[in-house]
Amino acid sequence: MSVRGVLAVIGVECAKLRFQRTARIALAACVAGPFAFAIAMRLQNALPEDTLFGRSVKESGFATPLVVLGFAALWVFPALTSVVGGDLFSAEDRYRTWATLLTRSRSRAEVFCGKVVTALGFSSLGVLALAASSLAAGMLVIGRQPLVDLSGALLLPGQALARVVVAWASVLPPAFAFTALAILLSIATRSSAAGIGLPVVAGLLMQLSAYVDGPEAIRRLLITSAFGAWHGVLTTQPYCRPLVCGTAVSGAYVAVCLAIAYRLLSRRDIGG
Amino acid sequence: MLEQTALEAAGISKRYGAREALRRVDLVARPGRLHGLLGPNGAGKTTLMRVLLGLVTRDAGTVRVLGRTVDSTAGPVPDGVAGFVETPAVYPYLSGRQNLALLARLDGDKAPRQGDSIGQILEQVGLAAQADDAVSSYSAGMRQRVGLAAALLRSPRLLLLDEPTNFLDPAGGRDVRALLRRLADQGVAVVLSSHDMSEVEELCADLTILHLGQVIFSGTADQLRALALATVHELHTSDDHAALDLAARQPGVKVAADGKGSGLEVVADVAALDAYVVALGRVGVAVRSLVRRARAFESLFLELTGQRTRSARLDEPIERQSPAVTS
Numbered sequence: 001m002s003v004r005g006v007l008a009v010i011g012v013e014c015a016k017l018r019f020q021r022t023a024r025i026a027l028a029a030c031v032a033g034p035f036a037f038a039i040a041m042r043l044q045n046a047l048p049e050d051t052l053f054g055r056s057v058k059e060s061g062f063a064t065p066l067v068v069l070g071f072a073a074l075w076v077f078p079a080l081t082s083v084v085g086g087d088l089f090s091a092e093d094r095y096r097t098w099a100t101l102l103t104r105s106r107s108r109a110e111v112f113c114g115k116v117v118t119a120l121g122f123s124s125l126g127v128l129a130l131a132a133s134s135l136a137a138g139m140l141v142i143g144r145q146p147l148v149d150l151s152g153a154l155l156l157p158g159q160a161l162a163r164v165v166v167a168w169a170s171v172l173p174p175a176f177a178f179t180a181l182a183i184l185l186s187i188a189t190r191s192s193a194a195g196i197g198l199p200v201v202a203g204l205l206m207q208l209s210a211y212v213d214g215p216e217a218i219r220r221l222l223i224t225s226a227f228g229a230w231h232g233v234l235t236t237q238p239y240c241r242p243l244v245c246g247t248a249v250s251g252a253y254v255a256v257c258l259a260i261a262y263r264l265l266s267r268r269d270i271g272g
Numbered sequence: 273m274l275e276q277t278a279l280e281a282a283g284i285s286k287r288y289g290a291r292e293a294l295r296r297v298d299l300v301a302r303p304g305r306l307h308g309l310l311g312p313n314g315a316g317k318t319t320l321m322r323v324l325l326g327l328v329t330r331d332a333g334t335v336r337v338l339g340r341t342v343d344s345t346a347g348p349v350p351d352g353v354a355g356f357v358e359t360p361a362v363y364p365y366l367s368g369r370q371n372l373a374l375l376a377r378l379d380g381d382k383a384p385r386q387g388d389s390i391g392q393i394l395e396q397v398g399l400a401a402q403a404d405d406a407v408s409s410y411s412a413g414m415r416q417r418v419g420l421a422a423a424l425l426r427s428p429r430l431l432l433l434d435e436p437t438n439f440l441d442p443a444g445g446r447d448v449r450a451l452l453r454r455l456a457d458q459g460v461a462v463v464l465s466s467h468d469m470s471e472v473e474e475l476c477a478d479l480t481i482l483h484l485g486q487v488i489f490s491g492t493a494d495q496l497r498a499l500a501l502a503t504v505h506e507l508h509t510s511d512d513h514a515a516l517d518l519a520a521r522q523p524g525v526k527v528a529a530d531g532k533g534s535g536l537e538v539v540a541d542v543a544a545l546d547a548y549v550v551a552l553g554r555v556g557v558a559v560r561s562l563v564r565r566a567r568a569f570e571s572l573f574l575e576l577t578g579q580r581t582r583s584a585r586l587d588e589p590i591e592r593q594s595p596a597v598t599s
Binding site (some may be wrong): 010104267 | 327
């Protein structure tokens with residue numbers, strides 16, 4: 001396997017993505033959604049008070065990306081991070097193009113790595129677009145006022161911005177874990193519906209199971225737990241243990257899912 | 273310097289569960305030669321092509337292409353090797369040209385024919401006018417041409433093609449056959465899988481016939497022709513009994529009632545058949561119709577693969593060529 005080979009596959013996958021409507025719509029929604037939310041908040045009287053930082057959405061523009069972050073963790077991230085990862089491999093089954101792809105000068109390992117990097121790259125781009133858009137929407141629609149953190153202390157705009165950036169960065173590992181899960185399901189089932197849909201269902205089930213009494217260790221092993229790890233960053237004395245734990249769990253999901261996915265792909269007979 | 277053999281596959285076996293798709297199959301293709309891979313549906317032709325292209329793992333055997341041993345499905349297809357199996361598929365939302373550009377990109381700097389040459393190849397396969405249309409609007413024949421163009425993009429020295437003239441109109445089929453001949457003239461080894469006897473007979477100097485996953489003939493087309501001594505005809509006369517009696521005294525002619533009362537089966541070469549027809553006239557038996565039922569090549573193929581039709585029921589079994597007879 002060569003880096004040049006992987007880069008060639010990434011180039012091809014990115015070129016294909018540019019022509020795909022689903023990916024473009026997903027990114028457009030990431031950009032437009034937060035602005036629609038911020039404008040709605042600005043115009044209406046009611047506030048999303050049962051959400052973290054929901055009370056602050058009219059007081060500080062820095063609250064907007066945090067409210068969006070809390071909401072996105074429920075189902076947007078599993079869907080956003082699966083939309084490409086869950087389709088990138090199974091699309092070759094849908095179009096029956098595996099034989100075409102694998103009779104070029106690229107090994108299966110290079111094709112796998114190229115597609116995985118593309119999927120992870122798209123997930124990063126989606127999270128980045130949502131983060132940048134929600135931050136921009138908060139700044140432009142609400143303003144750059146100081147933010148009251150979860151401990152009740154006032155964060156100056158510079159401090160608030162840094163915390164918001166760290167909070168959004170903390171969701172990248174679990175986002176990658178969902179992407180890896182989507183890739184595995186896409187390869188195992190050879191179906192884009194399963195590759196995209198099942199991670200979303202899995203995400204919802206993980207969210208629901210968090211409300212059920214059970215061992216704390218089990219709860220920590222759920223990918224969705226890592227989506228809430230950013231809460232520790234928004235306190236006066238930040239605590240990072242959930243962040244570290246969530247990142248480790250996400251890393252394990254990524255490693256296990258991709259290892260199984262590669263094994264399945266490398267051993268597969270490409271039939272008609 | 274040209275390699276002595278472009279492809280050497282030896283003892284290839286492949287099993288799908290209880291079904292043995294390939295059993296100790298050998299195949300040798302030489303530079304500058306068109307090699308026909310023949311067999312009825314389910315004979316294992318496509319599975320063998322998949323094994324050779326590294327799409328399917330083999331259970332046993334070795335594959336050596338262009339002097340290089342191919343170990344498994346994990347590696348890339350070696351440089352200079354190209355082809356497709358069944359109907360070649362590309363991305364329907366892209367144009368033919370865009371698809372080829374992406375495939376050239378996958379080949380990276382290993383494919384010398386890029387950029388402007390995509391246009392030349394599209395011209396070569398007769399797709400230049402529709403090159404910028406989305407593939408989703410292409411007919412099956414046009415998709416076949418895209419597949420062929422994608423293979424040519426790799427500047428192949430070994431070309432493995434599974435039914436390349438499928439879906440093509442007669443003119444398109446003729447163009448592709450001419451293209452394959454040109455490639456062979458330039459030193460490319462072409463392995464052509466087909467069940468179209470006339471196409472293979474027209475194009476290929478070397479043949480391998482597969483049946484139920486096994487090689488039942490391997491050699492040159494001339495060697496196969498030498499086995500095809502007779503042609504089968506259906507004969508209708510004014511007096512079939514007299515015609516049968518006469519046949520018993522006529523050298524080189526085997527005649528039998530077809531069992532359904534609709535004529536006679538005559539197995540004879542052209543000279544013997546002519547003599548038989550003249551003799552029938554002499555004894556006052558009128559020939560009402562004489563129709564060739566199967567071409568010699570085809571009837572032999574049917575015989576070898578155990579697919580004899582009632583018209584090709586030869587009295588003497590043809591010697592099976594297993595293990596393969598090589599030229």
